[in-house]
Amino acid sequence: MFNDFKLMNDRPVYMQVRDYLKEMIKKGHLLEHQKLPSTRELSKLLSVSRNTVLTAYADLEQYGLIYAIKGRGNFIGKVETSKMPSIEFHWKERLNEVTLLADELDLMKQDVLSEKGIISFNSIAPEEKLFDVENFKRAFLTRMSIEGDIVLNYGYAKGYKPLIEYLLHYMQLKGVDISNKDILITNGFTEGLDILLSSIAKKSGRVLCENPTHHAALKLFRLHGFDIHGIDMMDDGIDIEKVEESLSQGTFDFAYLIPSYHNPTGIVTSSEKRAEIIKLFSSYQIPIVEDGFNEELRYSGSHLAPLMTFIGPGNQVIYISSFSKILFPGLRVGWILADKELIHCLESVKRARTIHTSTLDQAVLYQYLHDGYFERYLKKARSVYKKKYELARQACNQYIPFKRMTGDGGLHLFIELEEGMNARVLLKKCYQKGVVFYPGDVFYSDGGGSNTFRLGFSRLKEEDIVQGIKIIGETLKNEVGS
Amino acid sequence: MFNDFKLMNDRPVYMQVRDYLKEMIKKGHLLEHQKLPSTRELSKLLSVSRNTVLTAYADLEQYGLIYAIKGRGNFIGKVETSKMPSIEFHWKERLNEVTLLADELDLMKQDVLSEKGIISFNSIAPEEKLFDVENFKRAFLTRMSIEGDIVLNYGYAKGYKPLIEYLLHYMQLKGVDISNKDILITNGFTEGLDILLSSIAKKSGRVLCENPTHHAALKLFRLHGFDIHGIDMMDDGIDIEKVEESLSQGTFDFAYLIPSYHNPTGIVTSSEKRAEIIKLFSSYQIPIVEDGFNEELRYSGSHLAPLMTFIGPGNQVIYISSFSKILFPGLRVGWILADKELIHCLESVKRARTIHTSTLDQAVLYQYLHDGYFERYLKKARSVYKKKYELARQACNQYIPFKRMTGDGGLHLFIELEEGMNARVLLKKCYQKGVVFYPGDVFYSDGGGSNTFRLGFSRLKEEDIVQGIKIIGETLKNEVGS
Numbered sequence: 001m002f003n004d005f006k007l008m009n010d011r012p013v014y015m016q017v018r019d020y021l022k023e024m025i026k027k028g029h030l031l032e033h034q035k036l037p038s039t040r041e042l043s044k045l046l047s048v049s050r051n052t053v054l055t056a057y058a059d060l061e062q063y064g065l066i067y068a069i070k071g072r073g074n075f076i077g078k079v080e081t082s083k084m085p086s087i088e089f090h091w092k093e094r095l096n097e098v099t100l101l102a103d104e105l106d107l108m109k110q111d112v113l114s115e116k117g118i119i120s121f122n123s124i125a126p127e128e129k130l131f132d133v134e135n136f137k138r139a140f141l142t143r144m145s146i147e148g149d150i151v152l153n154y155g156y157a158k159g160y161k162p163l164i165e166y167l168l169h170y171m172q173l174k175g176v177d178i179s180n181k182d183i184l185i186t187n188g189f190t191e192g193l194d195i196l197l198s199s200i201a202k203k204s205g206r207v208l209c210e211n212p213t214h215h216a217a218l219k220l221f222r223l224h225g226f227d228i229h230g231i232d233m234m235d236d237g238i239d240i241e242k243v244e245e246s247l248s249q250g251t252f253d254f255a256y257l258i259p260s261y262h263n264p265t266g267i268v269t270s271s272e273k274r275a276e277i278i279k280l281f282s283s284y285q286i287p288i289v290e291d292g293f294n295e296e297l298r299y300s301g302s303h304l305a306p307l308m309t310f311i312g313p314g315n316q317v318i319y320i321s322s323f324s325k326i327l328f329p330g331l332r333v334g335w336i337l338a339d340k341e342l343i344h345c346l347e348s349v350k351r352a353r354t355i356h357t358s359t360l361d362q363a364v365l366y367q368y369l370h371d372g373y374f375e376r377y378l379k380k381a382r383s384v385y386k387k388k389y390e391l392a393r394q395a396c397n398q399y400i401p402f403k404r405m406t407g408d409g410g411l412h413l414f415i416e417l418e419e420g421m422n423a424r425v426l427l428k429k430c431y432q433k434g435v436v437f438y439p440g441d442v443f444y445s446d447g448g449g450s451n452t453f454r455l456g457f458s459r460l461k462e463e464d465i466v467q468g469i470k471i472i473g474e475t476l477k478n479e480v481g482s
Numbered sequence: 483m484f485n486d487f488k489l490m491n492d493r494p495v496y497m498q499v500r501d502y503l504k505e506m507i508k509k510g511h512l513l514e515h516q517k518l519p520s521t522r523e524l525s526k527l528l529s530v531s532r533n534t535v536l537t538a539y540a541d542l543e544q545y546g547l548i549y550a551i552k553g554r555g556n557f558i559g560k561v562e563t564s565k566m567p568s569i570e571f572h573w574k575e576r577l578n579e580v581t582l583l584a585d586e587l588d589l590m591k592q593d594v595l596s597e598k599g600i601i602s603f604n605s606i607a608p609e610e611k612l613f614d615v616e617n618f619k620r621a622f623l624t625r626m627s628i629e630g631d632i633v634l635n636y637g638y639a640k641g642y643k644p645l646i647e648y649l650l651h652y653m654q655l656k657g658v659d660i661s662n663k664d665i666l667i668t669n670g671f672t673e674g675l676d677i678l679l680s681s682i683a684k685k686s687g688r689v690l691c692e693n694p695t696h697h698a699a700l701k702l703f704r705l706h707g708f709d710i711h712g713i714d715m716m717d718d719g720i721d722i723e724k725v726e727e728s729l730s731q732g733t734f735d736f737a738y739l740i741p742s743y744h745n746p747t748g749i750v751t752s753s754e755k756r757a758e759i760i761k762l763f764s765s766y767q768i769p770i771v772e773d774g775f776n777e778e779l780r781y782s783g784s785h786l787a788p789l790m791t792f793i794g795p796g797n798q799v800i801y802i803s804s805f806s807k808i809l810f811p812g813l814r815v816g817w818i819l820a821d822k823e824l825i826h827c828l829e830s831v832k833r834a835r836t837i838h839t840s841t842l843d844q845a846v847l848y849q850y851l852h853d854g855y856f857e858r859y860l861k862k863a864r865s866v867y868k869k870k871y872e873l874a875r876q877a878c879n880q881y882i883p884f885k886r887m888t889g890d891g892g893l894h895l896f897i898e899l900e901e902g903m904n905a906r907v908l909l910k911k912c913y914q915k916g917v918v919f920y921p922g923d924v925f926y927s928d929g930g931g932s933n934t935f936r937l938g939f940s941r942l943k944e945e946d947i948v949q950g951i952k953i954i955g956e957t958l959k960n961e962v963g964s
Binding site: 023026088089105126353 | 610852
């Protein structure tokens with residue numbers, strides 16, 4: 001006994017001794033009223049100091065797990081044993097349909113795990129090696145020294161005030177009229193969209209969006225019971241004529257649009273089309289939910305104003321975004337910028353659900369932005385991703401016989417094969433050769449897109465981008481007929 | 483012009499210059515095709531280096547806000563102006579009933595703001611001055627040096643693995659059989675409860691709970707459309723006879739219980755009653771949601787095992803908790819410990835809603851726990867809060883003519899006045915004398931409790947605790963009749 005105790009070197013020793021004894025008691029290796037070794041003995045047996053054993057025993061006594069008898073030593077206390085009959089619920093039968101649907105629609109559970117050595121075009125998460133860990137630490141220490149106690153205590157549901165003010169100003173510099181608007185900080189973009197979907201009254205129960213579109217948004221629309229009406233993407237954004245046709249035929253509770261580096265097509269909606277979109281939806285009194293996705297990742301050309309800038313002091317656009325997609329996804333910070341009255345109501349939903357977003361995340365992000373680290377990081381990140389982007393584009397042009405390729409920047413390209421080709425068949429064959437990508441059909445609202453796929457290149461080495469695309473192209477040419 | 487530029491000393495200067503110009507353009511102070519001052523001129527005007535101006539101009543050019551003509555200088559580019567008619571939605575008309583209810587039930591919006599100088603017994607948040615900021619920083623730096631890039635990138639919906647393993651072990655040491663159980667990390671306790679309420683099938687649509695109980699839980703039950711059946715609290719926990727009566731008369735989708743330092747009564751359910759509770763609910767096949775609230779805040783006596791320990795390998799208890807209530811509320815980290823299959827489904831709900839909880843929060847919390855700082859902090863915190871607790875109890879005994887006072891520890895006491903006394907009337911009078919507390923009726927599921935109130939003492943100075951309670955007692959005796 002006591003010979004299986006192993007000391008870790010980075011946790012207080014008395015806690016290790018105490019927890020070790022606790023486990024032996026719970027597991028029944030030490031029985032009720034059994035005498036424990038003296039502190040001197042145990043300190044020898046475990047090769048720890050006697051003081052360590054004394055502290056461990058004191059804690060165990062406080063827990064009621066052992067008791068001391070003066071002059072006689074320490075003894076094991078009453079061990080609680082469960083005498084109840086064990087009950088086994090079938091939990092799935094006690095869950096509702098939405099939850100079972102969430103389980104079913106959970107793509108992560110179906111993902112082929114990226115094994116080592118495989119070239120995976122699945123991810124559009126940022127490249128970890130680029131992370132600006134040192135300045136992040138600096139921002140943390142700065143903020144903690146300014147108001148560490150505030151950072152660690154409860155905050156406001158609406159968000160950390162300095163961050164809200166920073167973001168309002170940031171959006172103002174993009175041209176947004178913020179006079180009657182406000183910001184709610186959320187746990188990333190996803191919570192922002194989810195809160196909104198939970199709050200919007202389902203009148204028509206219909207949402208209009210680009211087709212294909214962001215699969216996590218599609219999933220949330222489905223979980224919230226909305227009917228999805230997807231409209232084709234042209235090279236400069238959504239097909240505006242089809243939008244008009246749809247709007248004239250029936251109403252929608254809202255439209256969901258991703259004007260920049262659209263997921264999955266990578267298309268950037270042109271400035272002219274942005275203005276047209278606002279005009280059209282406004283005339284039909286349909287609110288727009290604008291996804292600010294990766295708007296910052298422009299590699300060339302000039303800044304395109306968000307849809308929201310076109311409404312001036314109007315309040316029909318709800319802008320949801322997050323820096324975390326390109327900066328630090330591990331920090332869950334996003335925001336909703338919208339009409340003041342609307343934000344005031346959404347704030348209560350946020351409070352009811354998650355009280356508020358981590359103050360730590362918000363405060364460090366604020367400091368990081370404020371100190372200018374974000375912009376410097378963006379410059380570096382852009383140059384790295386731009387190179388990968390150009391390489392991927394070039395390789396696709398060279399190796400893949402596509403019908404259409406889109407992607408005006410960002411971290412991914414979207415390939416449409418000739419009609420009749422099946423991207424999942426291609427994926428299966430490529431997987432055998434060590435290459436995987438994201439089948440495009442998951443982005444379609446109408447079951448289409450079987451001949452499409454998305455290539456995320458952000459986390460791949462340059463040589464793997466070319467090599468992977470070459471393998472996809474050759475497999476397509478040699479093994480997948482139409 | 484350019485004379486209202488003010489330099490802050492902690493943000494890169496070129497960004498300040500650039501954003502200043504950007505604002506002037508957006509506001510229309512600089513007009514389309516207007517020539518900008520030369521870099522040399524502007525550097526003098528703003529008292530910054532010429533290089534700073536050059537960098538600022540380069541950024542503005544990249545944004546498309548200015549353009550350069552070789553040999554002639556820099557000019558303001560095309561200024562987008564909104565020509566759309568402004569639209570004003572009445573957003574409240576476009577929101578659903580649940581959201582409007584969330585707004586209505588949002589107590590924070592009704593709170594009397596704690597003005598300076600007022601003695602507020604409202605809060606049961608931890609005392610900021612106690613926060614262990616230095617060791618928290620240490621834990622942060624340690625974790626960042628071990629895996630900073632992982633901490634900052636996407637994590638898993640289920641949670642940060644080292645933290646999950648730590649918590650499983652932690653609960654095992656409390657006596658929980660974890661063999662067929664698993665953990666989902668959430669944004670605090672509140673998200674855990676909300677995810678569960680969204681997922682449980684509404685069969686009877688009824689929930690059984692203690693009366694009074696945690697108001698945020700009551701709010702969530704209401705928002706999720708559950709009928710609430712509250713059962714009186716005795717001094718050793720819920721009235722078990724009334725529970726049996728209720729169970730025999732109708733079924734419930736689940737029960738919600740807070741066995742330790744119950745909010746708001748502060749009652750700790752006795753060990754015997756815990757066993758009885760499990761036996762009773764199990765025999766009726768009703769799952770129990772156990773709120774692990776402030777379980778760690780025991781000031782004396784031995785450890786009381788959570789309800790979950792009594793079920794052995796059974797799966798009918800869902801344990802939801804968080805360290806943040808006493809440790810760092812600013813970090814939003816809670817967890818659900820439950821049946822493996824159940825957690826597997828809840829994981830998909832979590833992913834659909836918020837992707838995952840901040841990896842930064844989880845990783846730093848893990849390191850802080852692992853390095854033993856938490857236990858040391860608890861020891862210190864306990865001794866401080868214990869003193870305040872005893873002081874508050876003693877003052878209540880001395881000054882307040884109550885019918886019943888409860889609170890076996892924790893951070894608050896609960897006062898029941900004689901029948902017919904109104905705590906809100908008392909509150910109004912006390913507010914005039916600079917003292918506020920939490921009216922108890924908000925904790926009641928059935929509109930009762932008008933003669934009760936909660937006194938949170940955690941953040942008050944010792945002298946203010948006594949002084950505040952004295953004022954409440956005197957006001958009660960002199961100004962509030964029954």
